[in-house]
Amino acid sequence: MNKLIPMWGMSAEIQWVIFIILCILVASSVAWFILGKLKPSKLATELQVRTRSWWVMCACFIVTTLVHPLVTLLGLMYLSYALLREMYPLLNLDARERNTVLVCYATVPIQYGLAYFGMETLFLAFIPVFMFVFIPFLLVVRGETKGIVRSISLMPYSLIAWVYGMSHLALLFQLPEYPGFTAGPEGLLLYLIFLVGMNDVLQFAWGKTLGKRPVLPTVSPNKTWEGLIGGVLSITLIAVAMRFLTPLNIWQAALTGFVTAIAGFMGDAIASGMKRDIGIKNSGHAIPGHGGYLDRLDGFSAAAAPFFHLIFFFCYH
């Protein structure tokens, strides 16, 4: 693979994926601009707003991924923190749970610190083993047991969903050298971001064009079988086409793409179910056209850990 711009230090693979992302963004911006001029509609404006947000998100993702591993780590850490902070106000926590929330926030830097310093075993155990017992105990120790079953289930869940999953992306930087693989952890990270981002976009696109049969009518009426199958198949193909960012062979890349797409869909569906139970459409207003951090990153955090473990199993096992 040749570098697009030979002077630049970054590897050829990274240059190519940035080029591809830029092409997609430019093409969709132009397409929605023309659509808005020809047939002004609510959908066209929404697509324009969403694409504008994608530009900002892609810029943030690419810059934080490429500058320095420490910057990547801080960026991911902030995302985990923002996800927790967006989830807790929706849950009607009481005064007793307030202090426990502080402990939950404090697990974020610890978990990412374990990833940064390469303590893999402790990293894998910290939240599901240690915090899984400690946080319910903190809730019990206040002596107020009314509604405790609810908070005992909620708090460890929030940590697993938004901190444990996302932090696997920081652990990608601890993978050892693989002979003949030059894109590095930055390449793997961009690969996952690309797959999950495209998964959301393509499921939306297939659903809007062909969608008829809802897959989860009571949870999220906009998700259709056509969108799900079309999205998963396209992502499997894209994963194979983009495998120059990974050390995987064709079949491994296809399986990774398939699992990532399914996991992204599941994460999305889980978040939709939670939001429907609470009675809100979006969990926040941070990203125009998309909602909050949680609305955008539900797929990412569900797909991150399966992605890491598949890569590890295929290439480093």
Add this chain to the structure above:
Amino acid sequence: MKKMLKSYEHSDLSLPAPASWRRRAMLVFLYKFFWRAILGVVIGLRYLGVKSNVPDGPVIYIANHNSHLDAISMMTVVPRHRLHLTHSVAAQDFFGNSFFRKWSMENLVNAVLISRKRGANDVDPIEFLDGLLRAGRSLILFPEGTRGVPGSMGDFKRGVGHLASRHPGIPVIPIYLDGLYRNLPKGRAMIVPFGGNLIMGEPMVFSDEDVDQITSQTQKAIENMAQQLRDSNRI
């Protein structure tokens, strides 16, 4: 304008002294950098509808009140060159009874303290705030008069009506503060980040409405903003 200033000079109200450049710089650092960063990045407060073209000159900002963070978050949306001329109105009986509270309110929050329960020979608080507006200062008012029940809005007291009807040219800017009470509830000392929204409405200018009309219209405006926020996110 000159006449007005004169009448203020002859009155016996003690208005806060004009701010030195040190104090101005400190207020700009505190609210435009320090608190803006804490509120935006750590607490995750979303600023909605905040315009840079807030009318230049004295303005009355009003908002619903549930937390000590309310005045701080409103100071961060005041234009930079008006920061030292903008005073939050705080209760003497709560903030005046300890030296630290009084000092930090007057110096760090740029607040003025007024008494909620008036003795026989005290200055009328409305007269005092009136003098501030005449001297070209802006006010941050919480017309509910107290932080009240978390997450719910009480009825407005008539102070805002009195002030706005005496100064028909001065716009009233309604601000709805959503969720700040979770970050720092009444009776707690520790801030736990939970996000929130600060929504700034269109400036309201009154000409010949009476005190009660202005009071109820401003309350309506903020209630509508709250309702709109809830509706925009309903399934």
